[in-house]
Amino acid sequence: MLVEEIMNTNVITLTPNATIAEALQLxxxxxxxxxxxxxxxKSVIGIVSDRDVRDASPSTFSKDTDNGVLQNEIQSIMSTPVVTVHPLDFVEEIAGIFYDEEFACLPVVSNDKLIGVVTEKDMLYTLIQLTGTNVQSSHIEVKVPHKPGILPEVASIFGKRKTNITSVLVYPYHDDPNYKILVFRIQTMNPLPVIQDIREAGYELMWPNNITGPKL
Known part of the structure; x- marks a missing residue:
């Protein structure tokens, strides 16, 4: 999935000479x-967060509040330089930027011009879509050897039951490089037959691990 598929193009911006009061209102x-x-x-030269504005604003609890500070230019508190991403970047890759840099928003730039933004909320919603948790489904985790061809091998078990797979995730099995976990979400409310098929094929189920399917 590409950034351009999840970014918000209706972006509210300010120029560096705008006031802190204008930013607060927006x-x-x-x-x-x-x-x-x-x-x-339309080149991005800075970014301001609600926390930046809040920290720069006078305290409402102070008797000697100086509201004149709100007339200072926004460039006095903006963060610069700004980390940006390209619309053709992969969402999975920019997730690393959000995590490593602890950002909550990334401007999207093409030809040095701002065309959108991606927020941590956008990333969370995308994760929900990629994992298939936004649709009614059953969750199955299978421990498998870490070897080529194992994914289609296990997926074929679902195919024999004509069970639709809505999403697949792969993650390590603890610190053991010899195994990995395949996480399937399938569109059936009765996963018992396919669970039994997986067990009979010799695979270890991590979840559900206490359900026995019917002998069919």
């Missing part, structure tokens, strides 16, 4: 958490 009115700061060429 954040509150639009219920957003980040505002990219762009120049006249």
């Amino acid at each position: 954040l509150q009115n639009n219920r957003i958490r980040h505002i990219p700061i762009i120049n006249s060429d």
Whole structure:
């Protein structure tokens, strides 16, 4: 899946000469958490978060509140330089940027111009789609040897039952490089027959691991 498939193209922006007060109003009115700061060429030169604005705003509990600080230019608190991504980047790859850098928003840039943003909420929703948890399905985890061809070998068991696979994930088995876990989501509310087929084929079920299917 590509970034362009999940990015939000309706992006609210500000110029560096806008005030902190303007940013505060935009954040509150639009219920957003980040505002990219762009120049006249629509190039991203900074980014401001709701936390940046909140930290720069005067305390509502102080008697000596100076609201004049809200008239300072947004460029005085924006973060720069900005890490950006390209619309043709893979979502799986930019997930690493979110995790490693602890970002909550990444501007999407093409030809040095801002065309969208991707947020951590977008990434979470995409993960839900990729794992198939957004559709009614059954969850099966199978421990298999880490060898070429094992995935189609196990998937063929579902095919014999004409069971539709909605998603497949592969992850390591603890620290043992000789095995891995295949996670299937299948569109059936009665997984017992295919569970029995998997066991009879000699594979170890990690989940469900306490259900025995009928002898058919």
